[in-house]
Amino acid sequence: MIVRHLVLLGAFAVGLGSCQQPEVKISAATDQPHVAAASDIEVGRYLVLVSGCNDCHTAGYAVGDGRTPEADWLKGAAEGFYGPWGTSYPQNLRRTVAGMSEDDWVEMLNTRAGLPPMPWPSVRAMAETDKRALYRYIKSLPFDGDPAPAALPPGQVPTTAWVDMTPKGPGA
Numbered sequence: 001m002i003v004r005h006l007v008l009l010g011a012f013a014v015g016l017g018s019c020q021q022p023e024v025k026i027s028a029a030t031d032q033p034h035v036a037a038a039s040d041i042e043v044g045r046y047l048v049l050v051s052g053c054n055d056c057h058t059a060g061y062a063v064g065d066g067r068t069p070e071a072d073w074l075k076g077a078a079e080g081f082y083g084p085w086g087t088s089y090p091q092n093l094r095r096t097v098a099g100m101s102e103d104d105w106v107e108m109l110n111t112r113a114g115l116p117p118m119p120w121p122s123v124r125a126m127a128e129t130d131k132r133a134l135y136r137y138i139k140s141l142p143f144d145g146d147p148a149p150a151a152l153p154p155g156q157v158p159t160t161a162w163v164d165m166t167p168k169g170p171g172a
């Protein structure tokens with residue numbers, strides 16, 4: 001009896017597999033929201049969380065395994081990334097959005113070719129709705145924190161803490 005049930009179950013599963021394939025839609029449309037959430041702000045929060053913005057723009061986030069409280073997210077970091085491009089600092093994004101309109105933010109993410117290791121190509125590839133959701137989330141955070149230091153030209157040794165991203169070793 002048990003065996004018969006199992007066989008029946010197996011046949012049912014095969015039947016499902018052959019004629020009832022779940023419909024999977026993969027769309028590259030950039031005018032549709034890619035994440036469903038209660039509000040644009042929630043979408044933006046989710047995008048910040050999964051696309052790694054905190055790794056650089058929140059001091060201590062990556063090394064602390066993401067335990068930094070949200071109250072401290074995206075306030076920038078005073079530790080520079082030193083490489084062939086000079087030294088770049090992840091800005092305080094709360095200040096960035098305070099100083100620009102949503103349309104200017106979208107324009108900046110679309111067009112800016114800034115310094116590494118900021119993933120400019122990745123944010124550029126985001127759908128416009130996602131770019132707007134990012135802005136709305138960051139704008140919903142209280143204005144707080146100091147500005148990050150200004151970028152330095154190649155070769156200038158920073159006076160802040162810095163991470164050396166200069167390629168080294170064989171083949172560098």
Ligand code: HEC
Binds near residue numbers: 052117
């Ligand atoms: C690997 C580190 C890193 C990650 C991850 C990262 N950033 Fe950045 N970000 C930087 C650095 C460094 C700069 C400064 C780059 C420059 O001067 O061009 C920067 C600059 C920016 C700026 C310009 C701010 C201003 O005031 O000029 C924006 C906006 C920004 N990042 C948004 C984001 C968003 C949104 C995410 C997540 C999707 C993100 N960043 C992820 C490192 C990072």
